[in-house]
Amino acid sequence: MAAFWNNLDLGSLNPFGKAEGYVAVDIGSSSVKMIEAAIEKDGYRLVSVGVLPLPPTAIQNNMVADKDAVVKAIQSLLQNNGVKATRAIAAVPGRVAIIKKIQLPAQGEEELAANVEFxxxxxxxxxxxxxxLDYQVLDYLENGAKMDVLLVAVKKDILNSYTQVIRDAGLTPAIMDVDYFAMENMYEVSYGATSEGVVALLDIGARYTSINVLKQGVSAFTGDLPVGGEAFTEALVQALQVSPEQAEAFKVTGKLEAKKNGDLEKLLKPTVDHLAAEVARTLSLYRAMADEEAIHRIYLTGGAAKTTGLSKALADRLGVSVELAEPLRGFTLSKHLDREYLAESALALAVGAGLSIRRLGDK
Ligand SMILES: Nc1ncnc2c1ncn2[C@@H]1O[C@H](COP(=O)(O)OP(=O)(O)OP(=O)(O)O)[C@@H](O)[C@H]1O
Ligand SMILES: [Mg+2]
Known part of the structure; x- marks a missing residue:
């Protein structure tokens, strides 16, 4: 399991401890992704997967703004896929989490629990x-005299906006994570055996790009940029004076309505270059912090990772190799799953994949 992750303290949620199944629900700004995975003796198996779009108004300012739309999407995903699981694993966006590492004298669990709030x-x-507030001991230092503790705090109103839709959809919010940690988990499952050195994970969603630098598989730096797929679509709307739907279709398929013409890569270039420059700027903050360790590879995930020209722009700007990640490669696939659909949606399922194998008591 990942070196740290968080159960944002929701109290005791399943007092009877029934062995109900778990289902991961990644509530993004453009869609909800659902993944149900089984943990088996010899690894992980994908049981069901689904994605349903959300209206642009569903998520605003990193909170659920249109509850009904999100509840409906979650319910449809559960129904359409015959999901019986009742315990949800979900995440808040990393940019709303306050994450701090502190050092304390080594102490036992109870003492730590008593001291941590102060x-x-x-x-x-x-x-x-x-x-x-949640916390986790990361490491012991100085021959066990001190310990590094990770603190994670999320404002209650933000967290509640996510847990509420999960409840209203008929699920119990059993585990609330932070999407950075879900990404770290995804990396461990997909690349764990070969993980070495420093890599950066970039999840390019609809509205945000989240950046997570992993050192030997453990998060060493995180950051966020307010640029994602919507910005690319918007650039096409402006440049071509077409509708958002036409622009979106052109971006994804490369095909534009007959009467219009355009070189997709060229039209996207200013926005792509802007994102690449912002990523470089953010990563230079990491380099300044840990000067000896160069990032040797960048893995892209998120629906917008495939944006025309983006991998190349990042590779050119950063001088490192940039690859599309394979977030599902650590899973075997149940027979009934549609391989083609999974291949098509895998990049957008990165956070969901990382969440799907969390279990209570993992910590
Ligand atoms: N083939 C493609 N090429 C380029 N962009 C694509 C492609 N497929 C999907 N996208 C874009 O990916 C974005 C959705 O990605 P994703 O599902 O990861 O976002 P999200 O999780 O809803 O958003 P966020 O994480 O920012 O809240 C949309 O902007 C969509 O236009
Ligand atoms: Mg997302």
């Missing part, structure tokens, strides 16, 4: 009554 109040720039 320590958190010193480093978390929010009143603690307004956040859900």
């Amino acid at each position: 320590k958190a109040s010193e480093v978390i720039p929010e009143a603690l009554e307004n956040v859900n």
Whole structure:
């Protein structure tokens, strides 16, 4: 399992401890992704997968704004795929999580539980009554005299906006994670055996690009940029004076309505270059922090990872090799699953894949 991850403290959610199944629900700004995976003796198996679009108004300012639309999408995904699982594993976007690493004298679990709030109040720039707080011991240092502890806080109103739609859809929000950690988990499952050195994971979604630098598979730096697939579509709308639907279709298929003409790569280039420059700028903050360690590979995920010209622009700008990740390669596939559909949607399923194998008590 990943070196750290978080169960944002939701209290005891399944007091009877029935062995109900788990289903991962990744609520993105353009769609909801659902993944059900089984953990078997010899590895992970994908049981069901589905994606349904959300209206652009469903998620606003990193919160669920149109509850009904999201609840409906989750319910349809469960129904369409015959999902029996009742426990949901979900995530909040990393950009709403306040993540801090602190060092404490080594102490036992109970002592830490008693002390952690006080320590958190010193480093978390929010009143603690307004956040859900979680923590995890990362490492012991100085021959066990000290420990590194990761603190994660998420504002209650944001977290609740996600847990509420999960409840309204008939599921129990059993595990709430942060999408960075889900990405780290995805990497471990997909590339764990070969993971070495420093790699950066870039998840390019509809509205955001999230950046996660992993050192030996463990997150060492995270960041976010407010640029994603919508910005590419918008650029085409502006340049060609077409509708958002036409622009989206052109972006994804490369085909434009008969009367219009355009070189997709050229039209996208300014926005692509802007994103590449912003990624370079963000990664230079990491390099300044840990100067000896160069990033040796970048893995792209997210629906917009395939944007024409993007991999190349990133590789040119950063001087490292850039690859589309294979978020599902660590899973065997149940017989009934549509291979072609999975291949087509795999990049957008990266967060969901990482979430799908979380279980309570993993920590
Ligand atoms: N083949 C493709 N080429 C380029 N872009 C694509 C392609 N397929 C999908 N996209 C874009 O991917 C985006 C959706 O990606 P994804 O599902 O990862 O986002 P999200 O999780 O909903 O958003 P976010 O994580 O930002 O909240 C959309 O903007 C869509 O236009
Ligand atoms: Mg996303």
